[in-house]
Amino acid sequence: MKNCRLSWALVVVLLIIVALFGYRFTVGNVQPSDDGRLAVMLTKDERNALLLEMRAWLQNSQSILSAVSKNDFETVIKTAKASGMDAEAGVPGALFRKLPVEMKALGFDTRKKFDDIAADAEKVKDGNRIVSKLSVAMNNCVACHATYRFVETAQ
Numbered sequence: 001m002k003n004c005r006l007s008w009a010l011v012v013v014l015l016i017i018v019a020l021f022g023y024r025f026t027v028g029n030v031q032p033s034d035d036g037r038l039a040v041m042l043t044k045d046e047r048n049a050l051l052l053e054m055r056a057w058l059q060n061s062q063s064i065l066s067a068v069s070k071n072d073f074e075t076v077i078k079t080a081k082a083s084g085m086d087a088e089a090g091v092p093g094a095l096f097r098k099l100p101v102e103m104k105a106l107g108f109d110t111r112k113k114f115d116d117i118a119a120d121a122e123k124v125k126d127g128n129r130i131v132s133k134l135s136v137a138m139n140n141c142v143a144c145h146a147t148y149r150f151v152e153t154a155q
């Protein structure tokens, strides 16, 4: 009987720990920002790593447009893939937990849209379709920037 009560106590403690982790994973490490957005609090290295990814996204988007204008579909496919889900593999778990769940969803959706551009360009090779799909993907860039900023905290 005593053992049984101890096991229940253990189950409750474990559930609380799981719930706390779940909460943290959902909400992320955010604070209100005085410009009306949400500030995602990161270390200097984490912020730099994410901003580097951002610049790669911008550069790849420009490269896709430039390649489409020359009907260079091989470059479109290669560059869109480089902005897709494969690029997500390097993100460390500790950083991932600091991002709110809506932000992660928007990020994944953007990567999936780039993978879709690559797959579509491989099949159809239609410049107008690629430009149209890229413009839809870039609505995600706009939406996320309107909602979040990255703010550096002490290490």
Ligand code: HEC
Residues within 6 Å of the ligand: 051, 052, 054, 055, 057, 058, 059, 061, 103, 104, 106, 107, 110, 137, 138, 140, 141, 142, 144, 145, 148, 149, 150, 151
């Ligand atoms: C899931 C959210 C999210 C998405 C999607 C997103 N960004 Fe960002 N990006 C951010 C945040 C947050 C910042 C930091 C803004 C700030 O602190 O003011 C940022 C910053 C940037 C910067 C500045 C980089 C620097 O060195 O300062 C560029 C460029 C950029 N994003 C490009 C893009 C492009 C292009 C896309 C779409 C293809 C995109 N981003 C999609 C969240 C996102």
